[in-house]
Amino acid sequence: MAKSTPAVVxxxxxxxxFTLHTYEYDPGDQRVxxxxxxxxxxxxxxxxxxxMALVDGKPVCAIAPSDHEIHLKRLAAAAGGxxxxxxxxxxxxxxxxxxxxGISPFGQKRAVPVFLDETALAFPLIFLNGGQRGLQVRLAPQDIVRVLGATPVALV
Structure with a gap:
C-alpha cells in the first residue's frame, strides 16, 4: 500500500x-x-x-463520526443553503x-467548504481517511479546522 497519498503530502x-494506520479494506462493506x-x-x-455532498448544487465536504448519519438539513444550514x-x-x-x-478531506483536487461535526473537538485525536482505501491518519481535530478552514458544526 502506498502511504504517500495527496492527503499525506x-x-x-x-x-x-499525524500517524498512519493501515487495515485490510473490504470493498463489499458499505460502512467504511x-x-x-x-x-x-x-x-x-x-x-x-x-x-461529499451538494448544497444548493455546490460541492461541500462533511466530516462526521463513522457511527452516525449526518442530517442533511443541518449541513445545508451550516453552508448557508x-x-x-x-x-x-x-x-x-x-x-x-x-x-x-478512500476519500480524504486533505489533498482534494478541488478545494470546497469543509464542515466538521463538532463532536470531533471532544477528542484529543481522531482517525480520518488518509486518501486511500485501508489507510487512516490519526491527528488532532483542531488541525482539520486550522488547515482546511473547516467549520465545526452539529451534523449528527
Missing part, C-alpha cells in the same frame, strides 16, 4: 503531526468508517468519515481525485 506540507474502527480496534466515535443531498459517487471521485472508500 498535504498534511506534511502543512506541518501537521465502521469497518476501519473495527479493524483498528478503536472506538467508532473516534473514527470519522469524509462525505436551503437543501443538501449526497453527491453521486462518480462526481465525488471526480471532485476529490480519490476513490470511494
Amino acid at each position: 498535504a498534511l506534511q506540507r502543512a506541518g501537521v503531526s 468508517g465502521l469497518q476501519a474502527a473495527e479493524a483498528l480496534g478503536v472506538n467508532p466515535a473516534e473514527v470519522f468519515k469524509t462525505l 436551503k437543501a443538501a443531498k449526497m453527491m453521486p459517487p462518480a462526481d465525488a471521485e471526480r471532485t476529490t481525485g480519490y476513490r470511494i472508500g
